[in-house]
Amino acid sequence: MPKNQQVLLDNRPEGEATTGNFKLVDAETPALADGQVLVRHHYMSLDPYMRGRMNESKSYAQPQPLGQVMQGGTVGEIVESRHPRYAVGDKVVGFGGWQNYSVVDANVPGSLRKVDTTHVPLSHYLGAVGMPGVTAWYGLVKIIAPKAGDTLVVSAASGAVGSAFGALAKARGCRVVGIAGGPDKCAYVQDELGFDECIDYKVHGDVKSLSAALKAACPDGIDGYFENVGGMVLDAVLLRTNAFARIALCGMIAGYDGAPLPLTNPSVLLINRIKLEGFIVSEHMEVWPEALAELGGLVASGKLRPRESVAEGLAAAPQAFLGLLKGKNFGKQLVKLI
Ligand SMILES: NC(=O)c1ccc[n+]([C@@H]2O[C@H](COP(=O)([O-])OP(=O)(O)OC[C@H]3O[C@@H](n4cnc5c(N)ncnc54)[C@H](OP(=O)(O)O)[C@@H]3O)[C@@H](O)[C@H]2O)c1
Structure with a gap:
């Protein structure tokens, strides 16, 4: 199995978040069990909501656990599969977190969605069509x-x-x-x-x-x-x-x-x-199909031309994330991993 790298939440911010709140580590990729797939992430998403989850405070979502991979949206490609509905090469959007690879239990509803990159570039599934x-x-x-x-x-x-x-x-x-x-x-x-x-x-x-x-x-x-x-x-x-x-x-x-x-x-x-x-x-998953269909149409027809700020490599994620909170991004903030 390929070597993985991950960014963990190492400690919680006091006031402004800093790069010292994060830790970059090497990790093994576990062997797949039945029903699982291995996804190689092409892009990961950086989003403002992640800042709230770095705090311990009560919110609509559980805080990001300390010492674990930062959670977040990802798009990528299946590189190994032990699930009948997913084949090597399929492009998928999921919630793989701040790491190069994720092992996903593809039977869990909503864990992965196959996407068509014919008219919409893969990265846009984390932004305008996501x-x-x-x-x-x-x-x-x-x-x-x-x-x-x-x-x-x-x-x-x-x-x-x-x-x-x-x-x-x-x-x-x-x-x-x-x-x-x-x-x-x-x-x-x-x-x-x-x-x-x-x-x-x-x-x-x-x-x-x-x-x-x-x-x-x-x-x-x-x-x-x-x-x-x-x-x-x-x-x-x-x-x-x-x-x-x-x-x-x-x-x-x-x-x-x-x-x-x-x-x-x-x-x-x-x-x-x-x-x-x-x-x-x-909390409104019922509208996603209708919304994604309209958004995909707007992007495919050129009526919505979303802009992206792309940081290169996993190690650049913390700095790019802090920049997002200060308006240094211009359009959807992504990290390119491949
Ligand atoms: N409720 C939900 O379910 C939900 C889901 C997704 C996103 N959101 C929220 O939607 C908002 C936009 O998210 P996004 O992903 O599209 O981020 P984004 O707009 O791509 O990036 C954040 C932008 O916020 C602006 N900003 C940052 N600090 C500011 C400040 N102090 N005063 C004024 N503007 C500031 C900056 O733009 P300027 O340079 O123009 O200031 C920055 O580029 C965020 O508040 C996010 O938390 C909510």
Whole structure:
């Protein structure tokens, strides 16, 4: 069996996460039992949710166990199989974690999914045509539930979730305004993703300035907001919401390293009779087939051209992950392993 390398969670962060929280180790690959397959990972996914799981605190998911392989999504290829439904060479998406190989019990429902790379590159199954894409779909379709002509806003607009949200919302005839950090990300959001406008929150660095920029970009007010960031950005958006606006509360990355996220205008929630709903995409597996079919179509037809930031090699994962939490990624953050 091939030699494996793994990244473990070595100790829990106090405040900001650091590379010292992780440990790179060599490992053996166990021999397969009946029903198991050996997957060689081509790419692994780095996602903001992983930061929350590094903490001990109570959450919707169990914390990442100490001394074990960092959990996370992977795409790869079957290199050995003792399962009748999987053949060597099959491309699969799974949850293999931060390592080069994983042994998967293919009988466990949801443990592996075969994917077709004819029209969609393998890596996109971790991004636009994977968990982040479905996240955008759920918040848009099930929570914001837009009508054509609505004005929608999304934060972290150039990222894995935000970019998919834009394409899905444009396909429904909405005006879509992004919020992102820096001129390059904003140019990409407008010129390549086809958003109507994109506001640079680093130029508009306080609530007053950002809400003025939102007023100019959303002259008819905001009907739906997809929240990825929290804090100042949410405050500014709230000030521009219309009556009965819907907010899909997807993420609050500005607070993942422990920074407080004060809200100075919560009364707007009442005054505008806003519906605000948090959600976790893995609790809505029933929508995945429909969402993935639409997202796959958008990518295959070129209507969604997702961007990727690719770190090379397993050892680069911790640094790339910390960069993701600071906005150093540009599009879906991946680690290429082969
Ligand atoms: N609820 C769910 O089930 C679910 C599932 C998947 C993802 N999520 C959430 O969705 C959000 C986006 O995830 P993603 O995978 O698409 O990541 P991403 O957008 O590809 O990358 C994260 C981006 O967040 C922005 N960011 C980081 N720190 C920030 C700060 N302090 N203030 C403002 N923006 C900041 C950065 O973009 P800028 O440079 O533009 O600031 C960074 O590139 C995250 O909050 C994540 O936790 C939730």
